[in-house]
Amino acid sequence: MVRVRSRRGDEPPGLDALLASKEMLVVCGSGGTGKTTVSASLGAIAAVRLGARVLVLTVDPARRLATSLGLDPTGMGGQAVRIDPAMLDTAAPPGSPLGEAVGGTRTGHGELWVAMLDTKAGWDELIHRHAADADLRDRVLANPLYQNITGRFVHSHDYLAMEQLLDVHASGRYDLVIIDTPPSRNALDLLDAPGRMKEFFGSRLLRWLTVPYRSRLFTVASKPFYQVADRVLGSRFLQDIAEFFVLFQSMEAGFVARADEVERLLVDPRTAFVVVSTLEAAPAYEARFLAQELQRRSMNLGAVVLNRTLPAALRRPGAATAARRLRAAADDPAQLGALAAAAGADVAAVRGVVTEVSERFHDVAVVASREAERRSELEALGVLTVVAPTLAHDVADLAGLVELGGHLLAAR
């Protein structure tokens, strides 16, 4: 993999440097901001420009995008699929912004792989790993509570995403692993997931629940709890829970050790976070909160990607003036006539369109100025900020990813 220095000494390192110097990128942010697309696009940049072997691990790719990349979004089951190198070459030919190799000629050795996170399979794998013997393993897997819990347990999506990142990184198969994180109820769930896992296994509650199984003796401390719990939940359910927890507790050491590793991974210098946001109020607020929290926890915030932004030109005073003049021109027969002639269109029709275009300009300009305020708030974080424009179409195939990648590289 090519190492890249920043272009000038005083300039913060750009996207190329980030992609070249990190081995794991955790892409996070609100749902609906284009996280998956940005993740895949960053992967394409690293594969083509840096000749890296890249895996993009995603949770739920847009179906159209997945299908156009040659993936079956319903049937990937955690298996990594390689993007056809010929397709990648066609989409990003040498000489295009993305096809331009960094620091020399294109090696052609880059590989882009995509895999989908499978929560259920991920959990089963954890049980296989941590269960002391086959009997214990089968009892856990067959437990009705386990089956019900795997979808929700201790924010399992977040934890499993990090677990798999650790696994894939340890395999050494890739130069760079980019993980497109699941949408969370709370931005911090992802960061807190390993801690919660450890806390859960170390909790007094787990010990209380498992006491009757261990000794059949209620301790004084657990008695009031059982009285209440028994009345509310019924003793049968409590027994089911207790059995489940006893099974789980036998795997405590393994789970805790693993959660420790996941926790270390989050602060590892080879890991960087990329926060993706649009410049709408709610996602921008969450992005700022998340970025500040990452900084507070000394986690490595590599970049903030501001996706789907309106063109900066909309905020120029000249643009508002031009809109006013165009509105006036619609009522000026001479100017209107000249315009219609230049366009080769009917005067009345041109009048209608120019009126609409100029009167509606204000709407977009308002949104653009709001965006600018939020953008400067996010830029004040002092991190590499990469801006991608609103595109006139959806990003639904490799060509779209490459186009977005070109914008990400060009932006500063």
Place this chain on the structure above:
Amino acid sequence: MDAKGSVAAAFDSGPLGFVPTQVGDRLWAMQMNTEDALREYLRLFVRIPLVGRIGPLARTFDFVADAAPGVKEILAVGKLCYEVRERHYDLVVVDAEASGHIVAQIAAPTVIRQLVQVGLVHDQTDWMLDILDDARCTGLVVVTTPEEMPVVETLDLVARVRRETRVDVAGVIANRVLPALFSERDLEVLAKLQAPAAREALVAIAGRDATTVLDAAALNEARRQVGAGHLERLRRSLDPAIPLLAVPELFTRATGRRVVTLMADAIHDEVA
């Protein structure tokens, strides 16, 4: 119920808590909090006399809630159903969790019923289900935007709700729909205005940024068409029995209560 929601900001009220705050004429708002819901539950139904005694229980509650399926959900849904059953309000509107979590929430009584065979909680799922499963009483409204993933998620969600629960899907609201400003003929003219000669004429009339104004309109129109395609796909794929309302994008500087009023007017117009 959505921790990320901003109901307080929408009503320009101070921070909301578990105890309802009056935010308008005949309008109250509250923020769900499972620990408070647990306290209320224990007080109302289990009749635990001393609040102090649930101390250890409350502290460890988070662990149970994380681990045992549906505990957090049943408390939240239970609280809502309780408010409905007691007829404290004519209408309870729930700003629910994001679509990935909502089924777990409304299916909680069913799941709990299967897992907990006896006990107080088991018995209480009966009246909750009576309220949730009655289409005259409870309706789920799915809010989406005319974009690819939200439309896919909406269709998935409607299918899942119908498969895994008996809750009625009362409607789908497509929010932030860009208005159609141009007719077919207008669009041809817009395209002609993009040609080099016409752009020059525009710059001659209104200055260098005249093209910025034109490009903004063209970009908006392109985005509108993409959105209209997604909305059309939603309309085609959705069961025709489910009403689909479209609410326009509000280009406004307003925030809080003013936006709520504009939005209410837009929904009202669409319903009427």
